[in-house]
Amino acid sequence: DIVMTQSPGSLTVSLGERATINCRSSQSILYTSNNMNYLAWYQQKPRQPPRLLIFWASTRQSGVPDRFSGSGSGTDFTLTITSVQAEDVAVYYCQQYYNSPPTFGQGTKLEI
């Protein structure tokens, strides 16, 4: 199974500051035939299910604010939130969907 490792485990930022969350996969999740990274980011607020933010490592899902962006390739990926807002308090997860079983990182808790 591909192991997904996130850092940091928790992050405290001030309103309007930038937040950066890292995710590393135990093997490359770049599919060379289409040059796509099979990496998604989710946001989970308390008592809610996860919400898809980013897929293909850098494509924002419809309705996601543009302060959220994803980057990286191969084994190292980053979720960046520019100008953090109060409603961004949540746990963020990365997930690989390169192969079965799809696997998630352990989560990063973002606090203000």
Add this chain to the structure above:
Amino acid sequence: EVQLLESGGRLVRPGGSLRLSCATSGFTFSNHAISWVRQTPKRGLQWVSSSGPETHYAASVKGRFTVSRDNYRNTVYLQMNSLTVDDTGMYYCAKDLRAGANSWDLDHWGQGTLVTVSS
């Protein structure tokens, strides 16, 4: 509007069985795989199974859980047998973003149903 609604979770004794349901609407059901994902405080998010053109299971549930789908009722079922305390958790169903093959990029999730395995 895409909607997924899980049901069937409850308290069950170790060794017992349970069937979860995931009723869906708002999309062409037959075109998309549906996954079951469980969540616990200790182990976080863990993909369990998916039903689409292919059926897949996590190693920890293979041989004990069976996923099926009813394309008439737009519903996916997860039959869980020989339950252990490690199966305790919130069970979500979620829809694949891409149509066609199992893709596991999960764009819509239900609210979850709680399964508790305890004596």
